[in-house]
Amino acid sequence: MNAPKFYRDNRESCDFDRALSLTGYGRFHYETTAACCLSILVVGFQNGLSAYIFPPARCELNLSSYELGFLNVAFLGGSTISCFIWGFLADNQGRRKILIFTHLINALITVLCSLSPYKNVLIVCRLSSGFLIGAPGSLVYTYIAEFHPPKLRFTSVCLCGMFFVAAWLLLPIIAYFILPLDIKYNFRNIFAITPWRVFLLILAIPDLLVGLWFIRLPESPKYYMARGYPKKALAVLQKMYSANYGKCREFFPVKNIISEVNSGIKNNEVVITGKTARVLKEILQQIKRLFRAPLLVKTTLTTGIMFCNMFGLFGLGLWLPEIFIKFQRYETLHPNTTITLKDLSSLPLITNQTCQPSFDQSVIINTVSTGLTALIFNGICCWVATKVSSKNMTLVLSVIGGISAGSIYWLRSATQNLIVACIFQSTIMTANLSITSIVVELFPTSVGGIAVCLVICVGRTGAAISNIVFAYSMDKKCELPIFVVAVFEILAGVLCLMVPKEKKPLNNEDDNNTETYKKNNYEITTLSNKIADN
Template sequence: MPAVSSAGDQEPLLTGKRPLHDESDSDEGEILFERRTSVVPHDADEGACTRLTYEEAVEAAGFGPFHWLLLLVCGWANASDAVEIVCVSFLLPTARCDLQLSSSDMGLLTASIFLGMMVGGYVWGYLADQRGRCNVLVVSLSVNGLFGGLASAAPWFWLFLLLRFISGVGVGGSIPVIFSYFSEFMPRLRRGTMISALATFWMAGNILAAGLAWLVIPRTWIRFSVGRLDFQSWRVFVALCSVPSVTSAVIFRLLMPESPKFLMEAGRERDAVHVFRQMFRLNTRGKGLALPEFSLHVNAERRTRQTETRRPCGRLAALLKKGAMPVRQMFGASLKSKSVPLLVIFYCISFGFYGLWMWFPELFSRVEAGSSPCANMSATAQRRHRDCYPVNTVVYEEGFFIAAANLPGNIFTILAMDNVGGKLLLSVSLLLSSLSVFLIYVVRTKSQSLLLSCLFSGVSVVGWNALEVVATELYPTQLRSSALGFFTGAGRVAAIMGNVVFGNMVDSDCAVPILLVSAMLLTGAVSALFLPRSKQMELT
């Protein structure tokens, strides 16, 4: 509520003229905000101070339009990452001819973006914990969109590979940071449901990429020349896939505030107060309510530590030591029981999901030429499979249906997350995913393969959504983005290995990677049982 400076005149809240709470003799490190009555020299009574924890301050800001807007903006960013990742899988059946790719080359191409994500994940996550979530999101989304778009014009395979790698560096930053950023605005009792809702936008990105591939790539008349470059339909598709990331970066730069939880940890009191007031104003718009004046109670020890981390370090060894500090903390005595199972789960689910998902269009292309994904094709069928034109539209239709099969799993996750808990959902989902992949290997008809692929899509997305919720809630603010960045980076190593294994074995014996995927998912299901319970826990 604005302070009254003279009769009838009001001045803005953040003028710096109100007295701040004295921290010199306070040892209440858990108290984050102190609510005061307005400083009114004439006619206001002195009110009792109400001290709020961070979670209570989030509750006081209300829940409403601000959070739904935040869901749309963060969801679009999450969808843009999905589009950029899976677009490679849809261009393989046609781009392999224009870029003269072998199966091993296609494995490297699908792995390149994950290699970039491995590099970017931890670096961007660390920067987000040190410099703020919002700025890192703007830069990482810009890198993703810019280099993803440039890849559409790459005339040589090695250049296309390099640009996809750099695009992956951007994707690696936005995925872990977006969930940290989003969770730090959410009330505790709604956090699981809202993070699950955010995760559903990954499905939206998959559907968007599959729909664009279906609409654009088979249209071979979409073709023009830029200099010596023959810009075919699959290149137009790659360029269109970069648009969501660019628009997300612009929206974050123009509209979205920094996380108030990060601002509190960084000692930026005035900025954090301003964000909470923005949230309250939008959530209560038209109701005539006002948020009473409060000031931020900053932990002096954390403020000193933040100041120290901002001092430039002249030696490379000191920089590396500081950068490795979050990993040492994650695997220290207090967090080891959380970090080890999560590392195993991220590795197993990434190897299994991305190792198989990125090859679905290629496997279905083989189904069209043969009888099952792993069946030996006749010479005639192999020759037909190597012909990229005319484009086989059925492959993209099937890819669209598999992406749409995420919808039931996403709806189920939103409804069940806060009631069942992420740990149980994660374990059961990985178990069912393992079973569905094993059955994909067993079946012998096209319709059975499509049905089981849709089943895998529907149940595996429950595991991904649950994993995002669990990993977000288990770590404190100063480690949250670094931890998610580290684990997603480990997942990218697994995704790279999964794609390389598929690329090298899909021609000789694709049963081996498919059965390996099933075994990895089963290992992840068992590891999830060792995680601590995190349902509706407070963020630290």
């Protein structure tokens, strides 16, 4: 639809993306991006910390491998349950409010988790953390993108995504300095302080800081536009302009925004669709569309790929430090002998008398190496992604990750295991990021958001199942879950071969008439200040 004449002739009235571009790029975007990157870093911390706190916690609380796996499942289960809830609340209450609430409450939960001497409390805390951290894990990308003009949105989201990978590098570095400390204090069995608990307390600090940081940041202007508050959106854009250019807000050239409203408009009256019942109904209708032709095949393929990917990433990925520890124990018990993965199953079960309360420094160095390799590899693939399709990248990375996982069975030295672990972690983490791009390309805009939520939800379910498999097998047949991961990752590559080549349609697939689609979904009108006040 062509813009009205006054939009072409008068800069004071323009659409939202044009108004957003006129705010410039400067101090406001630097601060907002920094806050969102810190938020994603916290998400990465919460997703990966179990690999470092559970081995020492196992000694202190006398946990079995099954109980360690159940703690992982509790966290992943919490994030799976909340997958759609936070998106719904953010669309009705605002992104900023949800981000503030979840970060501050999760910081308190992490502190409680670090002090409690009871394993049941630890399980409840990890379940709660998974539920809460699911909000910034998905909403931050939406929040940061809505402050950037179209040409910069993908770059801002990619930058935030790299901090999730960076978290897996920083975790072992922090653990390197904290876990070897000789700290042991128990106050009347009410709260305890040990190195792994101090480690948790330190990780609660950025959670608290980023929650407070979001308080000083504004709500997304695009959210205000979607809710029918152009005056509030304009106020945010003026603030952005003032911060970026160092000028008074009154100098912002836009005085009126042409709004894109996804609702019916009759007699110049704007009707905003914001009722809870209607939103819930729309969500259910969107989900049903994903499981009907012509989207059913795409939904099946993308959810299958993500399930296989996260089965390996949060299965073998989280248990790699435990495997390093097992190799180390075998070398201690059987010096000058060749180690195989099958030999690890012959190790005596770890008890309170035999386990070590902290990582050996060599294990920490190994995990730092895998994290650093993953970060560098991810940066390289971000550049390669501009040359090849997301489908082909995911295919290649999944197959390489699967082969590297299966090869662990035939390795004979700690150095060989480290090299393969670096390859696996790098390829699977990068493939995980590229799968979302496949979803964005395949699905219509009208169901793109709910499709991403569904794919992530199914992926987290795969992550939870994989931790159950590892928990049951690590002490008895630790080679079994390794081969299962290898099969699933190669299967993800095979599924990529079946993904259609076409990109997402520009309009709704259910509407055969383009003009009808535009009229029903992208009706453009000028929202006057009087209507906004109402």
